[in-house]
Amino acid sequence: MKFSLLGDRLSGGSGIETLMDDLGHALASSGPSPHMLGGGNPAHIPGMEAVWASRMNDIVSDPAKLRRTLAIYDPPRGNPGCIEALATLLREELGWPVGPENIAVTPGGQTAFFFLFNLFGGHDADGCVGRILFPLMPEYIGYANQALEPGLFRAHRPRIEETGPHRFKYHIDFETLNPGPEVRAMCVSRPTNPSGNLLSDAAMARLASLAEARGIPLIIDNAYGWPFPGIVFGEATPPWNDQTIHVMSLSKFGLPGTRTAFVIAPPEVASAVSSMMAVSGLANGNFGQAIAGPLIADRSILALSRDVVRPFYLQKRDRALEAIAEFFPDDLPYALHECGGAMFLWLWLPWSRRTSRELYEAIKARGVLVVPGEYFFFGLHEDWRHRHECLRISFAMPEEDVRVGLRIIADEIARA
Numbered sequence: 001m002k003f004s005l006l007g008d009r010l011s012g013g014s015g016i017e018t019l020m021d022d023l024g025h026a027l028a029s030s031g032p033s034p035h036m037l038g039g040g041n042p043a044h045i046p047g048m049e050a051v052w053a054s055r056m057n058d059i060v061s062d063p064a065k066l067r068r069t070l071a072i073y074d075p076p077r078g079n080p081g082c083i084e085a086l087a088t089l090l091r092e093e094l095g096w097p098v099g100p101e102n103i104a105v106t107p108g109g110q111t112a113f114f115f116l117f118n119l120f121g122g123h124d125a126d127g128c129v130g131r132i133l134f135p136l137m138p139e140y141i142g143y144a145n146q147a148l149e150p151g152l153f154r155a156h157r158p159r160i161e162e163t164g165p166h167r168f169k170y171h172i173d174f175e176t177l178n179p180g181p182e183v184r185a186m187c188v189s190r191p192t193n194p195s196g197n198l199l200s201d202a203a204m205a206r207l208a209s210l211a212e213a214r215g216i217p218l219i220i221d222n223a224y225g226w227p228f229p230g231i232v233f234g235e236a237t238p239p240w241n242d243q244t245i246h247v248m249s250l251s252k253f254g255l256p257g258t259r260t261a262f263v264i265a266p267p268e269v270a271s272a273v274s275s276m277m278a279v280s281g282l283a284n285g286n287f288g289q290a291i292a293g294p295l296i297a298d299r300s301i302l303a304l305s306r307d308v309v310r311p312f313y314l315q316k317r318d319r320a321l322e323a324i325a326e327f328f329p330d331d332l333p334y335a336l337h338e339c340g341g342a343m344f345l346w347l348w349l350p351w352s353r354r355t356s357r358e359l360y361e362a363i364k365a366r367g368v369l370v371v372p373g374e375y376f377f378f379g380l381h382e383d384w385r386h387r388h389e390c391l392r393i394s395f396a397m398p399e400e401d402v403r404v405g406l407r408i409i410a411d412e413i414a415r416a
């Protein structure tokens with residue numbers, strides 16, 4: 001059998017696939033179960049699991065709802081009631097002037113980005129190649145292999161600020177960020193996976209006005225942001241103007257298995273996404289919208305994000321920072337990114353003799369899985385030492401796993 005070039009590219013393996021494989025094998029192997037600080041799986045929050053059980057009961061106990069959920073195709077754009085409810089929430093709670101024409105449902109954020117990057121990036125009718133710019137590396141590993149045409153991604157190195165002893169923060173380097181005419185869209189995750197960076201409202205406003213001046217969209221990956229799931233530990237208002245495209249997923253709210261996300265965009269973009277959905281998948285799965293639709297309509301999605309999901313992860317972050325303070329002596333050479341949201345600690349080890357990949361292997365051999373940082377610098381074509389000096393550590397897992405993992409990581413850093 002001979003695959004096409006495109007087939008080879010899409011099936012040829014990727015960082016995200018290796019990561020998922022490693023996690024899967026580690027879980028399936030018969031040895032002592034490893035401490036899984038690698039994946040992006042959300043935590044199982046008891047208060048949220050009770051909500052899922054109650055929503056499922058509500059659906060299953062009503063034959064009409066059950067039929068509606070299991071036995072009917074939704075339109076490619078998504079469930080009209082759920083979309084209308086989300087538009088109303090965004091209008092009334094965030095003041096965005098949007099209606100159902102601004103929204104399209106996709107099978108998770110991952111698919112939304114696949115659609116959006118290839119909608120804007122690639123050859124256009126004039127024979128020019130449009131590119132996607134990531135203004136702040138490191139960025140989410142899952143974008144890395146999504147471009148259907150090779151070489152579509154451009155990326156920008158950050159400015160690094162030392163914010164305190166053993167602490168640092170990436171900033172967009174606006175002095176040197178200058179998207180050329182080939183850039184057709186910019187994209188940032190906020191809060192950022194992997195670094196936990198929370199771009200300030202001022203930085204977002206500056207990015208939005210740069211996009212507006214260039215007449216290109218700013219795609220904001222809201223996987224961890226407001227209004228849901230709200231895993232945000234500082235001030236952050238989601239911006240909106242005619243150039244912004246938000247992707248809001250139900251995954252980190254606790255429903256990754258339903259594969260449901262919403263693209264909120266100018267009508268022509270929402271409509272294009274819905275057409276791409278029809279071509280590639282006919283329609284979305286109904287379950288996520290059936291479970292979350294009523295929570296969106298009665299706004300309990302906001303209260304659950306604010307009062308259940310956010311405090312849960314905030315406490316986890318604080319416990320992880322306490323473990324760092326306990327196990328990482330002051331003379332240990334390390335720096336931690338300021339964690340303003342999401343579910344990760346991003347550790348920078350500029351003085352290590354071992355690369356992040358070597359450290360990852362050593363840590364894995366001791367039963368702890370993290371993610372070596374180099375995958376998250378996918379768009380940078382220049383060599384930069386920093387990309388081999390970082391590790392991503394999830395703190396979503398049970399506290400004891402996080403503590404054991406951090407103790408072993410500290411020990412390995414001390415040996416390096």
Ligand SMILES: Cc1ncc(COP(=O)(O)O)c(C=O)c1O
Pocket residue numbers: 040107108109110111140142189192193221223249250251256260261
């Ligand atoms: C920043 C970011 N964007 C998008 C995704 C994709 O998530 P999903 O497809 O489950 O919505 C993830 C998942 O970890 C993520 O961390």
